[in-house]
Amino acid sequence: MPLESLIVDMAKKSRSAARIMAKADTNIKNAALLKIADAIEADKADIQAANQKDLEYGREKGLSPAMLDRLAVTDKVIQSMIQGLKEVAALEDPVGSVTKAYTRPNGLQVSRVRVPLGVIGIIYESRPNVTVDAACLCLKSGNAVILRGGSESINSNQALASSVSKALLSVGLPGEAVQVVPVRDREAVNHLLKQEELIDLIIPRGGESLIRFVAENSRIPVLKHYKGVCHVYVDETADHQMAVDVAFNAKVHRPGVCNAMETLLVNRKEAAAFLPLMAEKFKAAGVVMRGCPETMKIVPFAEPADETDWPAEYLDLIxxxxxxxxxxxxxxxxxxxxxxxxxxxxxxxxxxxxRFVREVDASVVLVNASTRFNDGGQLGLGAEMGISTSKLHAYGPMGLEELTTTKFVVFGDGQVRI
Structure with missing residues (x-):
């Protein structure tokens, strides 16, 4: 089958599956998630055998040890997938919940009710666990999903999707509710991004270049975040020890993630007293400080910062x-x-x-807390699809609720408009 026809056929099957998923009972969806967990456990040997093919392919392609580590489906990764499925099954189902209800003067009863988005396309890199994480969130929120992972993980993703589809069929749900694009050809992504009549939303997960490519080429709405240039501002009234602890955690806890602090802003009134404390702790942890001229006067071992440093996402101990x-x-x-x-x-x-909370424009604004808390699990969502810095229709961590939208439901008793 020609590649474009393959993608169109997948999208049509997803659209049909989405209609069934939208009306699926919560208990059935939860049962499906638990069956998927069982299937992944039962199929572990086959999944890991498929993963070995991907690892061999990755080595041949010269992937770095870090990338190969992200690609590996170890026993620990399998257990993490299973645990994630059980956790999502335990979460409250957002579908059908009423967000607002009121009665108009003419007697019309109006409410807004949460409904699934429909068909979601997810384009991502490397990690096969994203296949299961994304699938379970989409299924619980009543959606169908088309997954396009990296070329290096195609065998792992197909094996996982096979386990998922088998489990869905066992509880009477359509296996096509979760599909993996079965080809490495990058042109498949371009065809996927043109299916605006069949796919409702695209979510890219990966590096900035991938996300920009998707945003620039999609005819379908895209939820995205290009990078995380996160700041901690130490105000003139700040407790210095608190500021040291928070800024240290924001930078050092996991420097390679999008919610790590990249720039520390310090009020001039506090700089002389605060920065030496902060610099000592950063230095002990191997953090390189790149400072403005005032910073360098206070911290002599700091490197000079230039204009390229202020918008930089280091993802490192800098x-x-x-x-x-x-x-x-x-x-x-x-x-x-x-x-x-x-x-x-x-x-x-x-x-x-x-005032800071009101005037600063960010998906999460924190007071006296580390930027590392911009995370679905940490904010009580239970699980997340990713973090959106778009404003339509989700802003911040995307949990189950963010994979739904609302529709108006109106009850009347014969009212006509005059």
């Missing part, structure tokens, strides 16, 4: 440091260089905290 005159200058800096991801203020002044 932090840019800038001394600012006041909170307005800090917020101006964030407005210019931030990526609408995660922004934090350390302050003891409630009114200043409220």
């Amino acid at each position: 932090v840019a440091v800038k001394v600012v005159g006041d909170m307005d200058e800090a917020m101006d800096h964030i407005a210019i260089y931030g990526s609408n991801h995660s922004e934090a203020i350390i302050t003891a002044d409630y009114s200043r905290a409220r």
